Amino acid sequence: MAVPTWLWTLSATMTLTLISLVHGNSEGDALYTLKKSLTDPDNVLQSWDPNLVNPCTWFHITCDLQNRVTRLDLGNSNLSGHLVPELGKLEHLQYLELYKNNIQGTIPAELGNLKSLISLDLYNNNISGTIPPSFGKLKSLVFLRLNDNRLTGRIPKELVGMSSLKVVDVSTNDLCGTIPTSGPFEHIPLNNFENNPRLEGPELLGLASYDTNCS
Numbered sequence: 469m470a471v472p473t474w475l476w477t478l479s480a481t482m483t484l485t486l487i488s489l490v491h492g493n494s495e496g497d498a499l500y501t502l503k504k505s506l507t508d509p510d511n512v513l514q515s516w517d518p519n520l521v522n523p524c525t526w527f528h529i530t531c532d533l534q535n536r537v538t539r540l541d542l543g544n545s546n547l548s549g550h551l552v553p554e555l556g557k558l559e560h561l562q563y564l565e566l567y568k569n570n571i572q573g574t575i576p577a578e579l580g581n582l583k584s585l586i587s588l589d590l591y592n593n594n595i596s597g598t599i600p601p602s603f604g605k606l607k608s609l610v611f612l613r614l615n616d617n618r619l620t621g622r623i624p625k626e627l628v629g630m631s632s633l634k635v636v637d638v639s640t641n642d643l644c645g646t647i648p649t650s651g652p653f654e655h656i657p658l659n660n661f662e663n664n665p666r667l668e669g670p671e672l673l674g675l676a677s678y679d680t681n682c683s
């Protein structure tokens with residue numbers, strides 16, 4: 469017995485709807501989790517409606533032709549609150565721009581899953597905790613700017629394996645230990661480490677008190 473065309477059409481439509489419900493908006497869900505974790509007095513996130521098929525029409529979001537999120541531009545937006553681990557699900561994200569806000573809390577280790585990331589700008593916030601060693605997995609990252617926060621702990625040794633890294637700024641934090649000198653760190657000016665009273669450096673100079681001020 470032949471299946472009527474209308475039934476095929478109906479089932480195809482339902483399947484597509486199901487795919488977009490299950491799959492299409494997982495990036496939107498991740499971003500909406502971020503929105504809920506932030507305080508937004510200027511309503512810059514007003515257009516972030518989780519009921520849309522994807523987040524590509526939201527303000528401050530850019531997608532590629534396959535509707536995958538490639539940019540998040542929320543620098544200088546008067547945001548406070550916390551980052552969320554769900555950001556690590558945006559696997560096509562290239563630019564994560566959250567500089568000059570008043571974001572608190574720690575950097576989720578899951579940001580190390582952003583394998584397409586080119587630029588990570590969290591400078592001028594109020595972020596505490598340590599630099600995640602998982603950043604060593606960010607093989608596409610060129611710009612890492614974390615300056616003017618309240619970061620503590622060492623610069624993880626995993627960061628010397630970040631093969632694309634060209635620009636690092638961690639100045640004006642509370643880091644300790646020594647400044648790495650190998651890999652990308654060979655070409656980073658010392659100014660980009662200044663204003664970390666407990667950071668010794670660089671290793672090359674053979675300063676005696678290596679990790680003694682880091683406990």
Ligand SMILES: *[C@@H]1O[C@H](CO)[C@@H](O)[C@H](O)[C@H]1NC(C)=O
Pocket residue numbers: 509510546
């Ligand atoms: C930032 O938000 C605060 C409220 O938290 C508000 O008083 C202030 O005017 C805002 N600043 C700007 C530049 O919008």
Ligand SMILES: *[C@@H]1O[C@H](CO)[C@@H](O)[C@H](O)[C@H]1NC(C)=O
Pocket residue numbers: 570572573594596
């Ligand atoms: C930074 O965060 C701390 C809590 O972690 C808070 O006490 C302090 O007021 C914040 N600083 C600013 C400038 O908001």
